[in-house]
Each structure stands twice: as C-alpha cells, then as structure tokens.
Amino acid sequence: MLRQLHSLPGLIAALLVMLLAISGAMLSVDPALERLNNTSTAIGQVNVGQLAGRVSSHFPGVEQIQRTASGTLIVYFNQDGRVGAEKVDPLTGRGLAPYEPSAFSRWMKDLHRSLFLGTPGHGVSGVGALLMLMLSVSGALLLVRRVGGWRNLLRPLRGDFSQRWHAEVGRFALLGLLLSALSGLYMCATTFDFIADGSRSEPAFPDHISAGSASPVASLQALQATDLTDLRELVYPSPNNPQDVFSLRTAQGDGYVDPVSGALLSYQAHDSMRNVYELIYQLHTGEGLWWLGLLLGLCALGVPVMSVTGILIWWRRRQAGPNIRHNSAAQSADTVILVGSETNSTWGFANTLHEALHQAGHRVHSAAMNQYANDYGNAQRVFILTATHGDGNAPASASQFLARLAEAGLKPGQPFAVLGFGDRLFAQFCQFAHQVQEALLQAGGTPLIGLETINRQSSQEFARWGHAVGEVLGHDLTLIHTAQPPRTHQLILVERIAYGEQVGAPTHVLRFKASGTLPAFEAGDLVGILPPDNPLPRFYSLASSSQDGVLEICVRKHKGGLCSSFLHSVEIGATIDAFVQPNPQFRPASGAHPVILIGAGTGIGPLAGFIRNNKAHHPMHLYWGGRNPASDFLYEAELNHYLADQRLTALHAAFSQAMDRSYVQDRLISDALMLRRLIEKGAQVLVCGGREMAKGVMLALDEVLAPLNLNVRTLKAQGRYREDVY
Structure with a gap:
C-alpha cells in the first residue's frame, strides 16, 4: 500500500511535479543574484x-x-x-544603476505560480505541491523501511544504479522538498482564502491632514x-x-x-496571520535568505533525477513481475510455491524453482503469499520463498500472510520448506522468513528441510538449496538463477602458490591483475567467477584489497568441482571473467578493539587480508585449522612475517593430521581464559570457512563465554560476531 501511494502520484504527476521543481529551482537563484548584485554600501x-x-x-x-x-x-x-x-x-541617495526587473524571472514566476492559467493555474500548482508532499512523506517512510529504521537512515545504500540514485537524491532533498511542498500548499490556500494571510488588516485612511x-x-x-x-x-x-x-x-x-x-x-x-504569511513566504522563496533559496533550489533539482529513476524502477519492477508458465490450478497442484517479494526480485528465483519442478513432472501452482487460502487439496508440499523488508518486516506481497494463515489454518502435517532472502548487512537478516517458519510449525506443518537463507540473492546458495530439496524429493533438482547478469571484468593470472598436494587436498593461492579498471574492493569482499560455458557464478572471498595491487583468492580443488577445477588449470598469463561483489558486513570494525579471527582451510584467505592491512597494529589473534603443517599451512611465511612486524598479535594453528591431532575448536577451548579477557575488552569475532566448522566454533565459543553470561547469539546482536561461511 505504501509503495502504491508513493509510485502512483509520481507516475501520474511526473511532468507537473518536474515542471514546478525546475521552475522553482531557477527562481531560487534570484535572491542570491540580487544579494550578489546589491552594490549598496x-x-x-x-x-x-x-x-x-x-x-x-x-x-x-x-x-x-x-x-x-x-x-x-x-x-x-x-x-x-x-x-x-x-x-x-x-548613505548618499545617489543612483547606482538603473533597476530593470528581469523579464525572464517574471515569466518564470508566472509559470511556477499559475502555469500562465491565472487563478485556475494557482489551483493546479497547489495540486502539484500536494502531490510533492505525498511523494516526500511516502518516500521517506519507504526509505526508512528499506534501511531498517530511522536510526539507519544515513547508512550506505545498496541496489542497482537507479535504486541508489533515487534513494540517495531523495535522502539529500527530503527536508527541502517537504519545506517547499508545505509552504507551497500554504501559499495556495491563502490565494483561495482558505487561510487568512492578514493582508486585509490595513490602517484606516485619515480623514484630514x-x-x-x-x-x-x-x-x-x-x-x-x-x-x-x-x-x-x-x-x-x-x-x-x-x-x-x-x-x-x-x-x-x-x-x-x-x-x-x-x-x-x-x-x-501586522497581526499574527500576517507574520506567519511573511515567514512562510520567505521560507518558500528564499527572499532575504539567499542561502536557503540555493539549498531549496538544489533540492528541487533532485526531483527530475528522482522522477526519471523512479520511472525506471517502476518499469523494471513491472518487467520483473511474475510471469509463471505451466501454472497449475491451486486445487490440483501437488506442489505449491508461495512468494513474498517487495521488488519482485524473489519471483525470479520462484520462477526457476517452478520450472525445474515442472520439468521433473510435478504439477506446480505459484502465487503471492497474500493469496494463501488453504485450498490446496492435493498439495504434497508447500515451498515458501520470501524476502524480508526493512527492519524485519514482511514484504509487500506477504503483508497479509500471517493473518491469513491464522484465519485459514494449515492442513495437519502439511510438509513445507521456507527459503529466506535477505542481506546480512541488516541486523534482522531474513527475520520475516523466521517468523513464517515459526508460524507454520505452530499451525501444525512438518518441515521438509530446515529453514535456509540466501544472502544478497546468491546464485550459489540457491543452487545448493535446490540440491538439498532434490535429495528430499528423490530426484536431481538443478536451480540456476542469477538475479541480474553482472558486468564482468577480465582478470589476468600473475601468480600461483600451491599447497596440499601431499594430503590430497590441492589448494592454490591465486593472484590476478585486472586488464582494465576494477571497482574498489576490500579484503572480505567477494569475487564472482564465471566458469566457461556456465552462467552460474561461484563466489570466493577476497584475500586482498585494491591497495594491494592484485586480486587474491584461495581455492581448494574439489572433486567434480567445475569452477575450482577450472581455476586450478588456468595458466599464468591467461584470463578469466569475474566481477566484484561488496561484502561490507564481513570486515573488522574500525577502532582499536581486539579482533579474533577464526577459520579453517581456504577460509584463511580474507583473514590473511585483514591482517595484511592491519598497519595500525591493532590486536589481532588468528585461530586457523588445516590438515598437515608440512603440506597445507596456507600463508605460513606471510603470517610469520606479520607476527614479526606485529600486524598479527598471536597465531594459533591446529592440524587434523598432525601428531597432536586437533581442530580449531580445540584451540578455542584451551585458550578460554584469554578469549574471555579479549571479549571483555570489546573484541570482535570474525569467522570464515565451512558451515560445519562454523557450527563447531559457535558451540565452542558458547562454552567459553558461559562464565561471562554471554553467548554467540548475544555477540551477533551486538554486531561483534560476523561470519562468512559456505
């Protein structure tokens, strides 16, 4: 509803609002020019x-x-x-220069105030001001929902080019547009005598002199x-x-x-109404406040930008809307897919799932979550794919789902699976998906598989979920979907360092240089690599930043792994296609608090990058697990160098195939006292590696933190525990 309230007036009145904004921006320069040309002493x-x-x-x-x-x-x-x-x-009364009012300014004022239509035109301009007010208020509320609350209003924004520019310009221009719209409505109301302006309170003309x-x-x-x-x-x-x-x-x-x-x-x-009128007139025109006029003019110039980007966003949303082929009727389908989406992007993933299930012989019905009615008589399973909007809220097409579920109920024992889409940058990552999972359990449903979440529309995570679903269904389910085809860059392999051949786990540190210009990146960001003849990118955590001059990743060769096998076979000097994807939620926080880095295997890549860039020598403690110190001690020489120059405070390595067989979790338990001291000093924990390792680390740290009445969940809520797991 809020999105419709924002987009509908914008689409209907885009031309009128742009006309008023552009003419207002041009008039806003007049007070500054008059001040500049004022030669009076x-x-x-x-x-x-x-x-x-x-x-x-x-x-x-x-x-x-x-x-x-x-x-x-x-x-x-x-x-x-x-x-x-x-x-x-x-001071002298002498003439300084002829006064010649600008004919262009008079023309522009007539255009801005009445569109050259006289009194009816004032009404049209008033309607334009009302529409601008509606757009400003609804846009502000949408932006607050998008970033997850008022406290996050100034945080960096994400999205495609149009989305970022629309939101960034709107954030900059919001207060100015609200002021212009409210004051413009007031001026229109006084023109039609809806509000008194005090102009009728005039002194009586004297009878005699x-x-x-x-x-x-x-x-x-x-x-x-x-x-x-x-x-x-x-x-x-x-x-x-x-x-x-x-x-x-x-x-x-x-x-x-x-x-x-x-x-x-x-x-x-002057009575109070006259004083109010003159104040609002000054705030609207900037006359006497030239600096305010310029600020309002800059804000007004944002309206054409927001109008164009807003139309592009609306058009792309329509293009990205559901276009489901082979959609069976709800009553006859054996599989139901319900979709919760704010911008329609989740529908792309749902469409891919729908088509894959149809090709496997299932009768599939797909619909928005708001259309839930519990009339799926033959449904053997229900899949729910839902995004989370803002600070844990339901997306637009799922805003009524929980109420409908509570009213209509669920078939007893109905098998279901929930897949959440979100962004780990937000504290309430996939929160609505968790609410849906809990509501379905309370309604008596039976999970096909556990709740899974997709970070930033990861094609790789979606494909992995599809394989898990296929195992439950008893047949292969290959889900290949990329939300938006990325713009790739050519990378040239310039260096390779090989490890792990002796223990059957070949792992290479690969360093690339770009043949052109890459966007800026940091250690912990992701590089998406497209293997030949395959549209599904594989993501690897970066072990370097732009200032290192290379793009560095650490890749273990997996049996049957399409991309890892490809990367291990690339020759020095050969090129690959790749793109950089920011991952700002996974990097050390600014400040001098200690950082505890925990990883295993190739998860050491971004952790080594963090240490390399720790030129301020903040306390950094690395816990890492490998197989054998003689064959796959990744980054050994480099880490010893960082210990010597104090970029790395302490190194705790564990090897599963060494004489004292141990895992990284064991090291954490044995150093419990020191870890508690670091946590008490405000330490942040960064974990990178496989899911099983990450689960073991969480259990170990919960044990370590218990004497402090803390746990990993609390650290996550405080933003002090972050993961990059695969």
Missing part, C-alpha cells in the same frame, strides 16, 4: 527620514522608495516626464523614527492632491504619515 544607523531627504536631492520627482528583502533600495521617479527606477546608495505647506521630508518625525532596516515601502503623496499623505509599510506594520506635521496619522500593526 552599509546602511549604518540611517533612518527613513534621512534616506528620503538624500534621495529627494537627487531625484526631485521621486514617487516611491522600496527596500527589497535582500536590502536593495530602489527609487521610482517621474522627472521631466521621464519615468524611471534606479538602485540607490542609502494638517493645514499648511508640506514639511521637508527629512524632518518628518514618523519617518525619522523608522529604522531603514524596517522599511518595506514608502509611497510619496501625489503632487496634485494636497490631501494626500505618505504611505509607509514596514516589517512591523503599515501606516500613513502627515506630510505637514510628520505625525503618524494611523497605524495598523
């Missing part, structure tokens, strides 16, 4: 009487003196039949009592009307001045 303690006297000596036919919001003084005069206007110096000849204007007491900084306008009496008076408008109120006695004949102070 400092006014000091000049009062209006002094100014009027000085002006009269240079402009005998003066009719009006006006002071703009920026402080420019303009004299309008009629001298010898010549009508003119000039900017004047308040003092008899006699007019006094010199500089001597008039009411004008002498008015500071020049308060002046808005002084209109002189008509020379042909002896009963006419001076009309004085100031920042505080308006009045009439007797040209003979100099007395203030009548005066009307």
